[in-house]
Amino acid sequence: MSTLSRPKHIGRNISRIRELRDMKQEALAQALGTSQQTVSAIENSETIDDAKLAEVAKALGVTAEGIKNYSDETILSIINNTFNSHDTSTINGINVQPTFNPLDKIVELYERLLQAEKDKVEYLEKIIKGK
DSSP, rough: OOOOOOOOOOOHHHHHOOOOOOTTTTHHHHHSSSSSHHHHHHHHHHHOOOOHHHHHHHHHSHHHHHHHTHOOOOOOHHHHHOOOOHHHHHSSSSSSSOOOOOOOHHHHHHHHHHHHHHHHHHHHHHHHHOO
């Protein structure tokens, strides 16, 4: 078994960065002034010349070195180490404990709906009597 590491698949890195940017191949192709098939071919190739890599990097808003050194593990590590939510709703989103009685709110909404319907009927009766 060889201890040499395989060279990074540049096309795969481009694809992952494009996906993380929520960009479709068509959008990248348009930014590069090429076709979607060309972008697909770039993403399927293991290597890419430096000039084209610089173009792609600019279109993706990253550096060429960023594409070359990209790894999912590094991205996940950065996200895990920098995510800091001061909003407790993300933490307590599953265990919701309202400070009001939900049944009371339902009854209140029902009463408001009922009153609106009564007002509507009263208004329509007034219009009919006026004719």
